[in-house]
Amino acid sequence: MKIYFNLISLVFFLWACNSGKKVEKEVLEEVNQSMEIKKVSEAEILNESLKWGNEIAEEAQKELMSALQKAIADKGVSGAIEYCNAQAFPLVEKVGEKHGVEVSRVSHNYRNPADQPNEMEAMLLDAYEYNEENGIESKPNIQEIDGGEVLLYTKAIKIPGGLCLNCHGEPGKDISAETLMKLDELYPKDKAKGHKVGDLRGIWSIAIPKKEVVKRL
Numbered sequence: 689m690k691i692y693f694n695l696i697s698l699v700f701f702l703w704a705c706n707s708g709k710k711v712e713k714e715v716l717e718e719v720n721q722s723m724e725i726k727k728v729s730e731a732e733i734l735n736e737s738l739k740w741g742n743e744i745a746e747e748a749q750k751e752l753m754s755a756l757q758k759a760i761a762d763k764g765v766s767g768a769i770e771y772c773n774a775q776a777f778p779l780v781e782k783v784g785e786k787h788g789v790e791v792s793r794v795s796h797n798y799r800n801p802a803d804q805p806n807e808m809e810a811m812l813l814d815a816y817e818y819n820e821e822n823g824i825e826s827k828p829n830i831q832e833i834d835g836g837e838v839l840l841y842t843k844a845i846k847i848p849g850g851l852c853l854n855c856h857g858e859p860g861k862d863i864s865a866e867t868l869m870k871l872d873e874l875y876p877k878d879k880a881k882g883h884k885v886g887d888l889r890g891i892w893s894i895a896i897p898k899k900e901v902v903k904r905l
């Protein structure tokens with residue numbers, strides 16, 4: 689695509705050399721422009737995808753948090769589990785649809801089996817966990833997937849505070865008997881309990897088509 693564009697510019701340029709100064713200037717500008725387009729290159733695309741990924745993850749996080757807080761206020765913690773069971777996944781999906789990307793939360797210690805990582809996500813999760821275990825701060829990350837057509841943005845999801853422990857902490861200590869019953873009923877294979885504040889709970893995984901990023905530049 690880039691080569692094609694530059695070839696056209698070159699043809700114009702050569703042609704313009706024979707046909708007066710004004711055109712030549714315009715064409716020169718076009719050539720410069722095409723070089724600028726080339727300069728947009730990978731670094732700019734990666735920066736933009738990182739920025740956009742951050743924005744989308746933050747938006748999805750905010751929506752989830754306000755829905756969670758509202759559900760707890762309306763129905764209590766155990767009632768909110770049913771709400772999360774029915775609504776968390778579609779809510780995250782909807783944020784993705786709005787932006788033309790695919791958003792999910794994945795974890796090795798998943799509660800909803802739909803939040804299991806795929807092969808690439810599992811590798812990335814391993815890296816986030818490695819960092820966590822070794823006290824290294826994990827920054828959001830971009831990986832090229834699908835032969836470079838899609839950029840996979842990932843970001844750590846940590847347990848920021850005690851609110852999460854109501855449903856992700858120690859049974860008996862943080863998780864009440866009533867809540868535990870509800871969790872066991874809805875998620876018999878739940879792996880998402882036993883956490884402490886500051887733990888890595890999973891990652892945001894946002895698959896962004898590269899062409900959508902280019903459109904934003």
Ligand code: HEC
Pocket residue numbers: 756760765766768769770772773774776777793794795797798799800801803845846847848849851852853854855856880889890891
């Ligand atoms: C009211 C109980 C409740 C609270 C409080 C809660 N969660 Fe969850 N969490 C759930 C349920 C239920 C699911 C599974 C949702 C589903 O079925 O899609 C879940 C799923 C998740 C997932 C997706 C991965 C997985 O295990 O399926 C992440 C990440 C997560 N929670 C993080 C948090 C964080 C961080 C907090 C605190 C800000 C928090 N949760 C607070 C109940 C809760």
